[in-house]
Amino acid sequence: MFAEVIVDIKSSNTDRVYTYKIPEGMKLEVGMRVSVPFKNRFIEGYVISITEQTSYPVDKIKDIHKILDNYSVFDEKMIELAKWMKDYYKCYFSEALQTIMPVGIKRGEKKVKIVRINISEIPDELCKRAPKQYEVLHYLQKRSPIRLSELVKILNIDYAIIKSLQKKGYIKVYEEEIHRYSVKDIERSQPLVLKEEQEKAVTEVKKSMEKDVFEKYLLFGVTGSGKTEVYLQLIDECIKSGKSAIVLVPEISLTPQTIERFVSRFGNKVAVIHSGLSPGERFDEWRKVKNGVVDVVVGVRNAVFAPFKNLGLIIIDEEHETTYKQSDMRPKYNAKEVAEKRCELENAVLVMASATPSLETYYKATKGEYKLLRLTKRINVSMPHIEVVNMSDELARGNTSIFSRKLFSYIKENLQKKEQTILFLNRRGYSSFVSCRDCGYVPKCPNCDISLTYHFEDKRLVCHYCGYQEAMRDTCPKCGSKRIRYLGIGTERVENDIKKFFPKARVLRMDVDTTKKKGSHEKIFYDFRSGKADILIGTQMISKGFDIPNVTLVGVILADITLNLPDFRSSERTFQLLTQVAGRAGRGEKPGRVVIQTYEEDHYSIIASKYQNYVRFYNEEIKYREIFRYPPFSHLMNIVISGEEEEEVKNIAANVYLMCQKIVNKLQNKSYNKILGPAPAPIRKINNRYRWQVILKSEDRNVLVDIAEKVQTMKYPKNIRISVDIDPLNIM
Numbered sequence: 001m002f003a004e005v006i007v008d009i010k011s012s013n014t015d016r017v018y019t020y021k022i023p024e025g026m027k028l029e030v031g032m033r034v035s036v037p038f039k040n041r042f043i044e045g046y047v048i049s050i051t052e053q054t055s056y057p058v059d060k061i062k063d064i065h066k067i068l069d070n071y072s073v074f075d076e077k078m079i080e081l082a083k084w085m086k087d088y089y090k091c092y093f094s095e096a097l098q099t100i101m102p103v104g105i106k107r108g109e110k111k112v113k114i115v116r117i118n119i120s121e122i123p124d125e126l127c128k129r130a131p132k133q134y135e136v137l138h139y140l141q142k143r144s145p146i147r148l149s150e151l152v153k154i155l156n157i158d159y160a161i162i163k164s165l166q167k168k169g170y171i172k173v174y175e176e177e178i179h180r181y182s183v184k185d186i187e188r189s190q191p192l193v194l195k196e197e198q199e200k201a202v203t204e205v206k207k208s209m210e211k212d213v214f215e216k217y218l219l220f221g222v223t224g225s226g227k228t229e230v231y232l233q234l235i236d237e238c239i240k241s242g243k244s245a246i247v248l249v250p251e252i253s254l255t256p257q258t259i260e261r262f263v264s265r266f267g268n269k270v271a272v273i274h275s276g277l278s279p280g281e282r283f284d285e286w287r288k289v290k291n292g293v294v295d296v297v298v299g300v301r302n303a304v305f306a307p308f309k310n311l312g313l314i315i316i317d318e319e320h321e322t323t324y325k326q327s328d329m330r331p332k333y334n335a336k337e338v339a340e341k342r343c344e345l346e347n348a349v350l351v352m353a354s355a356t357p358s359l360e361t362y363y364k365a366t367k368g369e370y371k372l373l374r375l376t377k378r379i380n381v382s383m384p385h386i387e388v389v390n391m392s393d394e395l396a397r398g399n400t401s402i403f404s405r406k407l408f409s410y411i412k413e414n415l416q417k418k419e420q421t422i423l424f425l426n427r428r429g430y431s432s433f434v435s436c437r438d439c440g441y442v443p444k445c446p447n448c449d450i451s452l453t454y455h456f457e458d459k460r461l462v463c464h465y466c467g468y469q470e471a472m473r474d475t476c477p478k479c480g481s482k483r484i485r486y487l488g489i490g491t492e493r494v495e496n497d498i499k500k501f502f503p504k505a506r507v508l509r510m511d512v513d514t515t516k517k518k519g520s521h522e523k524i525f526y527d528f529r530s531g532k533a534d535i536l537i538g539t540q541m542i543s544k545g546f547d548i549p550n551v552t553l554v555g556v557i558l559a560d561i562t563l564n565l566p567d568f569r570s571s572e573r574t575f576q577l578l579t580q581v582a583g584r585a586g587r588g589e590k591p592g593r594v595v596i597q598t599y600e601e602d603h604y605s606i607i608a609s610k611y612q613n614y615v616r617f618y619n620e621e622i623k624y625r626e627i628f629r630y631p632p633f634s635h636l637m638n639i640v641i642s643g644e645e646e647e648e649v650k651n652i653a654a655n656v657y658l659m660c661q662k663i664v665n666k667l668q669n670k671s672y673n674k675i676l677g678p679a680p681a682p683i684r685k686i687n688n689r690y691r692w693q694v695i696l697k698s699e700d701r702n703v704l705v706d707i708a709e710k711v712q713t714m715k716y717p718k719n720i721r722i723s724v725d726i727d728p729l730n731i732m
């Protein structure tokens with residue numbers, strides 16, 4: 001018998017199937033991890049199929065060295081999925097398999113020794129002859145089984161005593177696997193009586209699940225319309241029919257509140273996968289799925305690979321979120337696309353949900369590719385009232401503060417009424433750059449092409465790209481002037497000003513800087529929910545998932561930050577963020593108010609946010625996308641060339657461009673294709689590496705995939721890096 005093996009070497013030459021012989025007696029299965037001889041060493045490999053014959057000369061085929069785990073890691077469908085990923089994202093087969101495989105698998109299972117008493121009566125003579133042994137047995141009569149380490153510690157005994165008890169057969173010592181991490185069980189919640197629209201959605205999806213066919217839905221429901229309850233009841237149906245479900249949530253909304261909701265409904269039937277888990281913990285969660293201990297996984301991006309044998313349903317919450325795409329590592333996969341493929345392979349149902357669907361998804365829904373389910377109303381309460389304030393007018397009237405008069409007075413009222421306020425600003429730090437009023441000097445990062453952000457608390461200038469820091473000086477390093485200007489506000493500044501104007505207010509801040517420590521995110525959330533603070537200030541971390549009834553005011557300090565990013569999705573991002581954050585107001589009995597501060601009150605993103613009208617935004621945005629042929633009317637590919645010498649980077653970028661042009665010119669079919677660049681990337685230098693880019697737009701994704709493959713096999717100097725991203729969500 002022979003095994004077809006993918007080897008763990010990342011190069012285009014070795015990205016193919018290798019054949020090995022299965023030694024007599026080796027119990028090899030498809031999907032196992034193995035060690036195989038390669039050249040003159042042993043390397044890791046993955047068995048993707050087993051055959052009886054091979055076209056290779058048999059005497060040249062080497063034996064599999066050994067099996068690495070006592071189970072198979074990939075079933076046939078997962079191998080199928082990896083094959084699809086390698087072709088769709090143009091990565092190596094081994095990269096696709098390793099993405100599916102849990103990190104931490106090499107650490108293996110963690111086992112502990114357990115002691116169990118083996119007799120019902122303790123022999124009397126033991127009491128005198130071996131009092132210590134007697135004591136152990138006596139203790140075990142009350143508490144058995146128990147971990148050996150615990151027993152030894154409690155009774156302060158020698159292992160020798162355990163040994164002799166074991167020899168006599170009075171106790172049994174054995175190994176048991178333990179799970180390094182598991183969710184705490186909390187009080188159970190009962191299913192709610194569904195509202196009419198919820199009921200309709202559940203019934204419809206249920207029908208598809210019963211039919212065992214692949215089906216795709218978009219659940220488009222306004223903020224607070226009870227989408228989560230719909231998920232819970234669908235999962236319940238899914239489990240009842242003997243199948244399992246995966247729920248994907250974006251990292252930042254994997255809040256304690258979200259986890260609570262799932263655990264309180266399904267108890268220890270749920271595994272939770274988030275990026276805070278150690279590799280070992282992740283592996284344990286993976287095994288719980290594999291061994292059928294749980295029926296539901298709630299997790300971030302890579303939870304889409306949870307190895308359920310009988311998958312019935314995948315739910316993608318906040319489907320518009322960009323964290324579903326892995327942008328920083330190969331393969332640059334999107335969990336939404338992988339989920340779709342997985343559902344197709346397993347005849348499962350896919351439900352994507354959002355209050356602000358991505359343009360691409362909604363477009364597909366209008367074309368009938370996804371079935372549209374709508375929740376148009378909040379549960380028992382109305383949508384918040386939204387007002388837009390033009391900050392130019394405020395300036396014209398002499399108000400130079402970061403708060404408009406309206407927002408200021410609302411904050412004051414809320415403090416008096418003891419209702420809570422959320423203030424949102426999507427930038428951390430105190431000010432995004434400082435400049436000298438006399439000579440105009442702006443301190444920049446020496447490693448990156450970006451100005452340094454001023455952090456008030458530690459009086460430092462920090463680069464948000466590479467982490468470079470320096471002390472903030474009182475005088476301009478160039479001309480010595482003392483007149484320093486602080487421009488571009490951040491959350492630290494908001495906190496500072498709130499404390500200045502409202503010294504009695506209890507304030508919390510949630511952003512990357514305040515949540516570095518493990519558990520700090522949870523703590524801020526719980527403190528705020530339990531009323532320990534009046535005002536929560538934060539970046540997009542606070543924009544979703546929060547369901548806190550006493551929050552009646554949301555203030556957006558400056559909506560323009562995302563609006564002005566050099567990215568064709570900036571309008572969409574702004575609309576989504578504003579709608580999500582506005583959605584935190586007025587979720588309880590008291591009505592909610594939202595104030596959006598901006599310099600661009602006529603922008604269609606702002607206007608649509610004001611009326612909370614997604615379709616109005618969509619209709620406007622889709623026009624631009626069509627005119628400029630941006631997605632969904634084309635696919636993009638971003639090729640970034642980086643290196644330490646800019647001249648060299650520029651030359652290679654020019655070569656890449658020419659190669660793209662050659663391929664496009666030779667195409668038979670006359671689809672729309674456009675090559676942009678080569679040009680410096682919007683952030684020209686990061687971490688001392690210069691970056692140039694070539695962007696391709698094509699109606700035909702296959703054209704891009706072909707080019708990606710060619711780029712991958714191109715020869716270029718060692719210090720140059722070329723990264724290729726098909727369907728990128730970020731082109732900075």
Ligand SMILES: Nc1ncnc2c1ncn2[C@@H]1O[C@H](COP(=O)(O)OP(=O)(O)OP(=O)(O)O)[C@@H](O)[C@H]1O
Nearest residue numbers: 192193194195223224225226227228229379545583
């Ligand atoms: N059928 C129901 N009856 C009573 N209360 C409900 C029902 N469905 C949901 N709720 C409650 O309504 C509130 C809002 O629901 P939920 O948080 O699920 O909305 P959502 O659509 O997920 O919101 P968002 O997208 O803004 O996070 C929750 O407190 C939830 O417990």
Ligand SMILES: [Zn+2]
Nearest residue numbers: 445448463466
């Ligand atoms: Zn830097």
